[in-house]
Amino acid sequence: MTRYSLHNGFKAVVIGGSAGSFQGIIKILSQLPADFPLPIIMALHRLKHVRHGFVEALSIKSKLKIAEPDDKESIKRGSVYLAPANYHMSVELGNYFSLSTEMMLNNSRPAIDITLSSAAYAYKTKLIGILLSGANKDGGLGMKSIHDRGGVTIVQTPAECMIDTMPKAALSLTKIDYTLGIDQIIDFLKELYHQYK
Amino acid sequence: MIQDIDIKDLKRITDLVYAKHGYDFRNYAMSSFKRRMLRILEVWGLNIESLLNKLADSTIFIDDFLDEMTVNVTEMFRDPGFWRLLREEIIPGVMLNNKQFKIWHAGCSSGEEVISMNIMLHEMGVKENVKIFATDLDKSILDRARSATYSLKNMETNEKNYVRFQGKTALKDYYTEENGRAVMKKDLLSNVVFQKHDLVLGEAFAKFDLVLCRNVMIYFNQALQNEVLKKFHGSLNKYGYLAIGAKESMIWCDYANRFIVVNQEERIFKKIRD
Numbered sequence: 001m002t003r004y005s006l007h008n009g010f011k012a013v014v015i016g017g018s019a020g021s022f023q024g025i026i027k028i029l030s031q032l033p034a035d036f037p038l039p040i041i042m043a044l045h046r047l048k049h050v051r052h053g054f055v056e057a058l059s060i061k062s063k064l065k066i067a068e069p070d071d072k073e074s075i076k077r078g079s080v081y082l083a084p085a086n087y088h089m090s091v092e093l094g095n096y097f098s099l100s101t102e103m104m105l106n107n108s109r110p111a112i113d114i115t116l117s118s119a120a121y122a123y124k125t126k127l128i129g130i131l132l133s134g135a136n137k138d139g140g141l142g143m144k145s146i147h148d149r150g151g152v153t154i155v156q157t158p159a160e161c162m163i164d165t166m167p168k169a170a171l172s173l174t175k176i177d178y179t180l181g182i183d184q185i186i187d188f189l190k191e192l193y194h195q196y197k
Numbered sequence: 198m199i200q201d202i203d204i205k206d207l208k209r210i211t212d213l214v215y216a217k218h219g220y221d222f223r224n225y226a227m228s229s230f231k232r233r234m235l236r237i238l239e240v241w242g243l244n245i246e247s248l249l250n251k252l253a254d255s256t257i258f259i260d261d262f263l264d265e266m267t268v269n270v271t272e273m274f275r276d277p278g279f280w281r282l283l284r285e286e287i288i289p290g291v292m293l294n295n296k297q298f299k300i301w302h303a304g305c306s307s308g309e310e311v312i313s314m315n316i317m318l319h320e321m322g323v324k325e326n327v328k329i330f331a332t333d334l335d336k337s338i339l340d341r342a343r344s345a346t347y348s349l350k351n352m353e354t355n356e357k358n359y360v361r362f363q364g365k366t367a368l369k370d371y372y373t374e375e376n377g378r379a380v381m382k383k384d385l386l387s388n389v390v391f392q393k394h395d396l397v398l399g400e401a402f403a404k405f406d407l408v409l410c411r412n413v414m415i416y417f418n419q420a421l422q423n424e425v426l427k428k429f430h431g432s433l434n435k436y437g438y439l440a441i442g443a444k445e446s447m448i449w450c451d452y453a454n455r456f457i458v459v460n461q462e463e464r465i466f467k468k469i470r471d
Contacts, residue, residue: 049277049357049358049361051276051278051443068444069444070444070445070446071414071415071442071444071445071446072226072418072419072422072446073446084443084444086275087444088229090226090228090229091228092226092227092228093227098226098227098228098229098415099415099444099445100226100228100229100268100415100416101268101270101271101412101415101442102229102232102233102268102270103268103270114228114232118228121201121228
């Protein structure tokens, strides 16, 4: 059970995804227990003007509660957070979110790089970053921030991705600790879960 | 490229800007503030020390600095559902009390929201009954707002929002194309006063029936949000309305209980107690 040499000192899991990541995320969320011990923070590319429906779609098979946080909302264990449409979502020191309407980054708002980099700054070595399928390079620099600050980096196996641009960008920018398929990512998170039991 | 700025250095900059120029960024939300500071350093090719020197010397430079530090990304009819609610419930609600009324756009940026308001009021046939004050900290963005000139690329988003707002006509009826830019019709701003005003250090300056401050306070920390909400409270007539951004919250603010929620989805509140 020590394939991934995990400890129980992590503070959060952050997930980035874009085109082709939706099914994988649904699968991951459906497999996690309701008492998963860490907050899961998700920045997923989405339509700017559609405010509703995404949380509901992700919630159908999830035992965990999924929400789009308000500005300055506290980050709690056992919750899944989704960056709201047309806002960037940052993690602040002090364990809460801030939202912003700054210009798009990598043609995206929410931008994955912003969520990942701010989380890396706030959680340092106590962060796990996961980057899934996607069609642009957003998230690559965010994964580099996580690695540079001593966090754990995981990308979805490019061969499994519907569009592999995003994980490949991360692989070319920084050291990725694990390249895993969705099922292995689920195993990883379950093993992490057992560290906290 | 500089990857990160130390919090101590950010504090040196905000302290200098406050002491030397009288603008207070000390209570801005950290992540977005740091990103914009990194952008300034990159765009202007400066490091922390040269930025500090420039800020200590120049009085002209501070305007460029403010323009970069304030976030000026906005859309006409952003959140069309919000604008439909204004048209169908909030403005009629205001008019029950006063046929003539006043609106404050706090942090108006390049003016898209002011334009949206006046298009809506015009289509409701009540624009001439309304006086609008639009304020911002950033002098150059106020000039841009006064010019009411926008890129055609942005007009595509604005047009889509307007269609979702279910306006009476087409957005292009409200502007002409000149030199590849969209120039809004001049009379759209006939009832508007643009004015420089600092939400952080400035005082309440008039009483309004509707205050809009959407996606401005997200750049402040909670302590500052709390203070600014008090100013809005002081700037509203009793039973006046306050609109904040769709993902902003004020439930933890000292003055929250002096308001009631009119619409939680669109974050519209009504002042019920002085």
